[in-house]
Amino acid sequence: MIAIASGFAPALRRAGAFVAVLLVSAPLAACSDEGKLVLHTASGAHSFNVELVDTPETRAQGLMFRQELAADAGMLFDFQQEREVSFWMRNTFIPLDMIFVGADGVVKTIHVNARPQDPTSIPSEVPVQFVLEIPGGRSVELGLKPGDTMEHDRVAAPRD
Template structure:
């Protein structure tokens, strides 16, 4: 008489097995879909620095709203090489940045509305409230992990291309 309950147990096991496979598949799909999305829900976009040594590509999150610009890379514990954040201030203006609540040392690349590097602040001190000034009106700031600006060979006058920068520069 164990025939009936054994079949029910087998059906439950098959149902559970299918549900488990479906769950695993759904989780893998989410991971694959999120591969180009980083913390904060922003998609990565290509940005290229045109240096004396040639083009250097990185992937950036775009901070183009007041809320995204305010948070920036705060609270992050890691930033992959060749990755960063592009801040778009909408119009050329003097820009003042700081490192409050930012655990990573960063390089800050101040970029004009013409898409040219104005200046590079290397190795900004984590958690500092010291003001880092653009030194002139700029429209964009690119934040990279400390040391990346040197690794990329960045210097004032280098051209930067990315969809927002190119649009601002009329390219």
């Protein structure tokens, strides 16, 4: 019996250490949720659940082949730095609004109702770090305009 109990001691110590790490890191995880985003417009704050894409592979896939997108859902592309970008709708089956946003969270340009399966290039027209894709027509419903802001964990804090 004693031999069996002593065999469990290392496992119990590892389990205790694991629980301690969880307790310490849980409050930090609660402070950050990259799946949430808020657009601030003259009509108020509008929350979205977003998928974050920030690698060449995930950016290349985007929302291609999706058949639907909830009114409060979207995809946030993070290019890690400001630059001019361009999108297209090839293999995308739902209309989308493309919101081009600077590193500071300010909306720069908006392309409303990009046509499904259209291979025509849709440029940002100015350097941006983020592109938010939401269901086609939603930006008009929200009254979103250039100069409005996007709140997300990856948006740089304003500098004084």
